[in-house]
Amino acid sequence: MSSLVARAQLVGAVAAQYCEHVDKEGRFPSEAVRAMKEARLLSAFIPREFGGEGAELSEIAEVVSIISQACASAGMTYAMHQIKVSSLISHGDRAEWHQEFMRRISREQLLVASATTEGGVGGNLRNSICAIERSGDRFTLVKDGTCISYGRDADAILITARSAPDAPASDQVMAVVSKDQYKLELTGAWDAMGMRGTCSDNFKFSAEGDVAQILPNDFGEIAAKSMLAICHILWSAVWYGIASSAVSRAQSFVRAEARRNPGQTPPGALRVAEAANMLQLMRSNTIAGLTRFAQAKLNDDDLGSVGFIVAMNNIKIGASRMVVDIINHALLITGINGYRNNTPYSVGRHMRDALSAQIMISNDRIFGNVANLLLMHRLDPSLAA
Amino acid sequence: MLDTLRQLIDKHARLPVQAATLGSGQDLYAAGLTSFAAVQLMLALEEAFDIEFPERMLNRRSFATMDSIVACITELRPQALAS
Numbered sequence: 024m025s026s027l028v029a030r031a032q033l034v035g036a037v038a039a040q041y042c043e044h045v046d047k048e049g050r051f052p053s054e055a056v057r058a059m060k061e062a063r064l065l066s067a068f069i070p071r072e073f074g075g076e077g078a079e080l081s082e083i084a085e086v087v088s089i090i091s092q093a094c095a096s097a098g099m100t101y102a103m104h105q106i107k108v109s110s111l112i113s114h115g116d117r118a119e120w121h122q123e124f125m126r127r128i129s130r131e132q133l134l135v136a137s138a139t140t141e142g143g144v145g146g147n148l149r150n151s152i153c154a155i156e157r158s159g160d161r162f163t164l165v166k167d168g169t170c171i172s173y174g175r176d177a178d179a180i181l182i183t184a185r186s187a188p189d190a191p192a193s194d195q196v197m198a199v200v201s202k203d204q205y206k207l208e209l210t211g212a213w214d215a216m217g218m219r220g221t222c223s224d225n226f227k228f229s230a231e232g233d234v235a236q237i238l239p240n241d242f243g244e245i246a247a248k249s250m251l252a253i254c255h256i257l258w259s260a261v262w263y264g265i266a267s268s269a270v271s272r273a274q275s276f277v278r279a280e281a282r283r284n285p286g287q288t289p290p291g292a293l294r295v296a297e298a299a300n301m302l303q304l305m306r307s308n309t310i311a312g313l314t315r316f317a318q319a320k321l322n323d324d325d326l327g328s329v330g331f332i333v334a335m336n337n338i339k340i341g342a343s344r345m346v347v348d349i350i351n352h353a354l355l356i357t358g359i360n361g362y363r364n365n366t367p368y369s370v371g372r373h374m375r376d377a378l379s380a381q382i383m384i385s386n387d388r389i390f391g392n393v394a395n396l397l398l399m400h401r402l403d404p405s406l407a408a
Numbered sequence: 409m410l411d412t413l414r415q416l417i418d419k420h421a422r423l424p425v426q427a428a429t430l431g432s433g434q435d436l437y438a439a440g441l442t443s444f445a446a447v448q449l450m451l452a453l454e455e456a457f458d459i460e461f462p463e464r465m466l467n468r469r470s471f472a473t474m475d476s477i478v479a480c481i482t483e484l485r486p487q488a489l490a491s
Contacts, residue, residue: 191439193442243437327468329466395448403463
C-alpha cells in the first residue's frame with residue numbers, strides 16, 4: 024500500500040472534483056468518503072493488532088490537512104471520524120467488544136460519527152439529560168435534539184448519555200452503536216453558511232444494544248484525556264488546510280499578475296508575504312499542539328493537568344482566529360476575482376467554511392473556561408518544550 | 409479536616425448531592441464535579457487552609473476524591489490535619 028500522504032493526495036484529488044457541488048447542494052461528500060474507504064484511510068489510526076496501520080496523530084493531522092485543502096467538509100468529516108476512533112483506541116483497547124469493533128472498522132472501513140450534543144444542555148457536551156437504561160445485559164437510550172454530523176451516512180455512532188437514570192448530569196458514559204441498532208428521526212436539517220457538506224443535521228436518536236458496547240471509562244475522563252486534545256488538534260489541521268489553500272490561490276493570482284507585467288512587483292505581493300507569515304504561525308501552533316500532546320501522553324498527571332487543558336484550548340482558539348484573518352488577506356489580494364464564486368481564485372467557500380471554526384465549541388465559551396482555569400494555573404514562561 | 413472539606417464542597421463544588429452522603433474515597437467527578445467547580449473549590453481550599461496549590465497538583469487526580477484532596481492539603485500544610 025502506498026504512503027498515507029500519497030493516499031490522502033488521491034482522496035484530495037477526488038474531493039476537489041466534487042467540492043463545489045457538495046458546497047452548493049449542501050450534500051455529503053460521498054465520493055471523497057468512498058475514496059477514503061478505498062484507500063483504507065478510515066482505519067489508519069487504529070493499532071496494527073486491531074487491523075489498522077497504527078499511524079501517529081501527526082500523520083493523521085497531515086491527512087486531514089491535505090483533504091481539507093481540497094474540500095473542508097470532507098476533511099472535517101475525516102477529522103471527526105478519527106476523533107471518535109481515538110476514543111476507542113485510548114479507552115476501548117482493553118475491552119473485548121471494542122477491540123472487535125476496531126477490527127470491524129478496519130475490515131469494513133466503517134465511518135464513525137458522534138452524538139455528544141443534546142437539546143436543552145446549552146451546548147455543554149459535558150452534561151447529558153438522556154440516560155442509559157439497563158435491563159440485564161441490554162440497554163436502551165433515547166437522545167433528543169442531538170446534532171450528528173454526517174449522521175445519515177455514518178455506519179456507527181459514538182453517543183454520550185448519563186450512566187443511569189438517577190445519575191447527575193455530568194456522570195456520563197459513551198456507547199458505541201452500529202447502524203443496525205439505532206434509529207434516527209430528523210428534527211432539524213443542516214442548511215448552513217459553510218461546512219455545508221458535513222450535513223450536521225439534528226436528530227432524535229434511539230437505540231438498543233449490549234451493555235458491553237459502553238466504553239469502560241467514564242466520558243469525563245475520555246473527554247479530558249484524549250478527546251479534547253485530539254479534537255482541537257485535528258480541527259486545527261482542517262483549518263490550516265483551508266488557510267493553505269486560500270493562500271495558494273492568492274499566490275497564484277499574484278504570480279499571474281507578475282507574469283503579465285514583468286519587472287514590476289504586483290501590489291498584492293506584499294500581502295502574500297504577510298499571509299505566508301500568518302500561515303507559518305498557524306502551522307507552528309498546530310505542530311506545537313501535536314508536540315505537547317505527545318509529551319503529555321507519557322505522563323498521566325500531565326495529561327490531566329490544568330496546564331495541558333489551557334494549552335489545548337489555546338491551540339483551538341489560535342487556529343480558529345488565524346484562519347479567518349489569513350483568508351481575509353487572500354481576499355484582499357485576489358480582490359473581485361476572489362470574491363466571485365466562479366474564478367480559479369475564489370475564496371468565498373474557504374471563508375464560509377472557516378467562519379465555523381470560532382463557533383464549533385464557541386471561542387467565548389472556551390475563553391470562559393480558560394479564564395476560570397487561569398485563576399489557578401500559572402503560565403509557564405519557558406521556551407523549552 | 410473532612411468536616412471542613414465537606415462544608416466547602418457543599419458551598420463551592422455545586423454537586424447535586426450533599427457532601428455528607430459521599431464517602432471520602434468516592435469519585436467527585438462521577439458525583440457531578442465539573443472542572444469549573446473544581447477550580448472554585450481549589451480557590452476556596454487555598455483560602456480556608458492558607459495554602460497555595462503548586463502547579464504539579466493542578467490535575468484531575470488531585471481533586472478526584474476527598475481523600476486525594478486531604479493528601480494534597482496535608483502535604484502542603486501538615487498541621488492542617490488537626491483542623
